[in-house]
Amino acid sequence: MSAIERLPAEDIPDNGLLRFLTCGSVDDGKSTLIGRLLYDSKTILADTLHAIQRSSARRGLDIVDLSLLTDGLQAEREQGITIDVAYRYFTTGTRKYIIADAPGHEQYTRNMVTAASTADLAIILIDARKGVLTQTRRHSYVAHLLGIPHIVVAVNKMDLVDYAQETFDRIHDGYLEFASRLGITDVRFIPLSALHGDMIVERGDRLRWYEGPTLFEMLEAAPAIHSEHVEKFRFPVQYVCRPQDSANPELHDYRGFMGRVESGELHIGDRVTVLPSRLESRVRDIQVLGESLPRAVAEQSVSILLDDEIDISRGDMIVRSDELPQVSRNIDAMLCWLSESPLDPRRKYLLRHTTRDSKAMLAAIAFRVDINGMQQQPAERLVMNDIARVSFRLAQPIFADPYAESRGTGAFIIIDESTNNTVAAGMILGIASGDSG
Amino acid sequence: MSTAKLARVTLSHLDWLESEAIHIMREVAGQCSNPVLLFSGGKDSICMLRVAEKAFRPGRFPFPLLHIDTGHNYREVTDFRDRRAAELGERLIVRSVEDSMARGTVVLKSADEPRNKHQSVTLLEAIEEFGFDACIGGARRDEEKARAKERIFSFRDEFGQWDPKNQRPELWDLYNARSFKGENIRVFPISNWTEIDVWQYIEREKLALPAIYFAHRRPLVRRGGGLLPVTEVTPARPGEAVETLQVRFRTVGDITCTAPVESAATDVASIIAETAVTTITERGATRLDDQTSEASMEQRKKEGYF
Numbered sequence: 163m164s165a166i167e168r169l170p171a172e173d174i175p176d177n178g179l180l181r182f183l184t185c186g187s188v189d190d191g192k193s194t195l196i197g198r199l200l201y202d203s204k205t206i207l208a209d210t211l212h213a214i215q216r217s218s219a220r221r222g223l224d225i226v227d228l229s230l231l232t233d234g235l236q237a238e239r240e241q242g243i244t245i246d247v248a249y250r251y252f253t254t255g256t257r258k259y260i261i262a263d264a265p266g267h268e269q270y271t272r273n274m275v276t277a278a279s280t281a282d283l284a285i286i287l288i289d290a291r292k293g294v295l296t297q298t299r300r301h302s303y304v305a306h307l308l309g310i311p312h313i314v315v316a317v318n319k320m321d322l323v324d325y326a327q328e329t330f331d332r333i334h335d336g337y338l339e340f341a342s343r344l345g346i347t348d349v350r351f352i353p354l355s356a357l358h359g360d361m362i363v364e365r366g367d368r369l370r371w372y373e374g375p376t377l378f379e380m381l382e383a384a385p386a387i388h389s390e391h392v393e394k395f396r397f398p399v400q401y402v403c404r405p406q407d408s409a410n411p412e413l414h415d416y417r418g419f420m421g422r423v424e425s426g427e428l429h430i431g432d433r434v435t436v437l438p439s440r441l442e443s444r445v446r447d448i449q450v451l452g453e454s455l456p457r458a459v460a461e462q463s464v465s466i467l468l469d470d471e472i473d474i475s476r477g478d479m480i481v482r483s484d485e486l487p488q489v490s491r492n493i494d495a496m497l498c499w500l501s502e503s504p505l506d507p508r509r510k511y512l513l514r515h516t517t518r519d520s521k522a523m524l525a526a527i528a529f530r531v532d533i534n535g536m537q538q539q540p541a542e543r544l545v546m547n548d549i550a551r552v553s554f555r556l557a558q559p560i561f562a563d564p565y566a567e568s569r570g571t572g573a574f575i576i577i578d579e580s581t582n583n584t585v586a587a588g589m590i591l592g593i594a595s596g597d598s599g
Numbered sequence: 600m601s602t603a604k605l606a607r608v609t610l611s612h613l614d615w616l617e618s619e620a621i622h623i624m625r626e627v628a629g630q631c632s633n634p635v636l637l638f639s640g641g642k643d644s645i646c647m648l649r650v651a652e653k654a655f656r657p658g659r660f661p662f663p664l665l666h667i668d669t670g671h672n673y674r675e676v677t678d679f680r681d682r683r684a685a686e687l688g689e690r691l692i693v694r695s696v697e698d699s700m701a702r703g704t705v706v707l708k709s710a711d712e713p714r715n716k717h718q719s720v721t722l723l724e725a726i727e728e729f730g731f732d733a734c735i736g737g738a739r740r741d742e743e744k745a746r747a748k749e750r751i752f753s754f755r756d757e758f759g760q761w762d763p764k765n766q767r768p769e770l771w772d773l774y775n776a777r778s779f780k781g782e783n784i785r786v787f788p789i790s791n792w793t794e795i796d797v798w799q800y801i802e803r804e805k806l807a808l809p810a811i812y813f814a815h816r817r818p819l820v821r822r823g824g825g826l827l828p829v830t831e832v833t834p835a836r837p838g839e840a841v842e843t844l845q846v847r848f849r850t851v852g853d854i855t856c857t858a859p860v861e862s863a864a865t866d867v868a869s870i871i872a873e874t875a876v877t878t879i880t881e882r883g884a885t886r887l888d889d890q891t892s893e894a895s896m897e898q899r900k901k902e903g904y905f
């Protein structure tokens with residue numbers, strides 16, 4: 163574990179926010195687990211509980227079906243499955259959580275990808291009776307590809323295997339073997355019963371052989387940090403503020419470059435370079451609502467004012483002059499294809515990266531990943547739920563970092579302009595330099 | 600383990616939520632050609648206006664404000680709405696369900712029925728009238744189980760319908776606000792805020808609120824498990840005992856279906872303390888119209904509701 167975890171608690175007054183998702187195969191108990199977590203942490207309020215009690219009774223169940231807490235759509239309740247992500251919230255004394263309950267069905271993998279893209283931690287559920295299934299592998303792989311730093315494998319339904327340690331150990335060993343082939347290193351295991359509540363908030367007394375922390379304790383201890391890398395300052399410009407208020411001399415020449423810091427830090431006085439123009443300037447001020455901040459940190463939304471009058475618009479990026487990103491029109495990436503209509507190699511798509519859009523064409527599919535054998539296969543085209551290594555050629559250059567170093571400047575989506583749908587999620591592996599366009 | 604890793608400053612949860620909301624509003628401004636912000640005078644939309652100030656000042660907001668008025672609003676709230684828009688110097692558009700009734704596009708079953716769901720019609724008419732391509736709303740995912748499922752940028756077809764089984768993937772913070780003419784994107788910058796986050800934000804930013812959010816005495820009757828204010832549009836029924844109680848509203852909406860809760864909280868800090876230990880959700884306590892069926896919110900959203 164990293165040293166951050168060992169920081170004494172008093173150094174972390176507000177532990178901020180942790181986003182996690184539950185994923186894994188169909189019916190492994192993801193929604194039930196979240197219901198249990200909310201129930202046992204006393205987050206469910208009385209009227210919500212009454213409503214799901216009534217609903218459970220109407221469905222002829224003799225116990226409360228906690229999955230109804232997140233399966234909120236009519237179609238989900240009718241079929242007893244999760245179709246799309248549900249977001250739930252809870253707070254402990256030190257931390258606020260945003261939970262995403264992802265669907266297990268293969269058909270809805272794209273919704274799991276949606277949930278995973280913003281998560282800091284993934285709980286991958288495995289049904290103790292069934293062990294590692296194809297969807298377990300697929301979700302593990304997606305979680306890994308999307309760079310979720312912490313993975314917890316929860317072996318659920320231990321009540322149905324008499325809480326047997328052998329079963330847990332067997333699944334543990336099998337998963338580790340598969341995970342190491344993927345390169346997943348930070349993974350922790352826990353046995354539990356979402357239905358009965360063992361090892362979630364309370365330890366229960368049926369899993370005495372397990373000595374690790376409860377699920378709740380793991381969540382409380384997980385550091386909410388995205389990147390293990392030294393972060394470079396990246397500021398995609400979203401919007402330019404030019405009040406052009408001729409009555410107010412102070413605002414007459416005001417130009418604020420508005421955006422959110424994707425990574426790194428910026429201080430007043432720093433030398434910056436603007437891309438794609440490569441013009442340089444110095445940070446005159448960093449502002450929020452008229453107040454001046456000495457610095458801007460990652461995930462903060464601010465306005466940046468520069469010393470020189472430079473033409474900057476949405477889609478440009480401000481970086482520190484000593485930390486330039488790669489600039490290129492050719493990218494290599496891992497791609498999750500999410501659309502029912504297959505990737506058509508002859509078509510042009512729109513590639514959206516930070517605040518920048520560019521037309522893009524597929525240059526090559528290096529391989530498609532076979533989820534079962536984790537093997538690389540040749541492919542001519544990609545269909546829904548395929549994961550592949552591809553390269554794209556772009557009409558405009560982008561300013562990017564490898565996704566492994568920076569989520570914010572390594573991620574992109576593909577939009578099909580004929581439908582306006584988001585059809586793929588991409589993670590940049592590398593970008594060919596020397597072609598700055 | 601390098602020290603650079605430890606150097607990363609993480610934002611407090613409230614700062615993070617605020618920053619996310621600012622980012623979302625700026626994406627709307629950057630991607631959409633004719634957006635609008637729905638402002639009701641309620642606490643969630645009051646927070647949104649603060650976020651909009653942080654997102655766009657010293658410039659003007661790149662969108663007007665729009666209120667869909669049911670005609671069943673508390674005066675304190677509509678007065679507040681007008682005052683706030685004037686203070687900010689931003690354009691406020693009001694479109695009224697009663698105009699839709701006059702046009703015949705909203706037909707009531709009974710004169711005093713709740714008009715919440717009829718707002719959809721008036722909203723869609725306003726969208727068409729002005730050609731809005733995006734509507735920024737203050738809905739939160741913690742409010743209701745169907746809302747918990749909705750994207751931050753939520754696509755609506757030309758009939759204003761939400762298709763919960765076929766939502767666009769929404770990855771990282773790369774939002775897709777694209778739509779064709781006649782279609783519409785609903786954007787929810789405070790999706791990830793909870794009721795208590797809203798109150799904490801109001802406290803931190805010292806935001807003014809309509810007076811009915813704070814404990815005050817008012818005449819009420821007990822009906823259908825809730826407390827119903829006695830007003831011009833909601834008189835006591837024969838045989839009902841009118842009581843005067845100290846109450847506050849957790850949410851403000853259509854008078855006929857928004858119930859207050861008993862409370863002694865006269866300032867934001869006391870409201871936060873009460874909210875932290877409440878046993879009833881915001882809607883459970885206050886929205887008499889949501890309790891009619893298990894899926895009433897989902898149904899309304901499919902029909903074009905916020």
Ligand SMILES: Nc1nc2c(ncn2[C@@H]2O[C@H](COP(=O)(O)OP(=O)(O)OP(=O)(O)O)[C@@H](O)[C@H]2O)c(=O)[nH]1
Pocket residue numbers: 187188189190191192193194195229242243244245264265266267318319320321322354355356357358
């Ligand atoms: N015996 C037992 N049953 C469980 C446990 N956890 C979940 N279940 C049951 O397994 C079934 C599926 O549970 P869900 O929580 O809906 O599963 P899910 O993983 O969310 O399913 P999808 O979201 O559709 O992929 C339900 O009948 C649950 O009651 C457990 O720990 N023990």
Ligand SMILES: [Mg+2]
Pocket residue numbers: 192193194229233243244263264265266
């Ligand atoms: Mg589920």
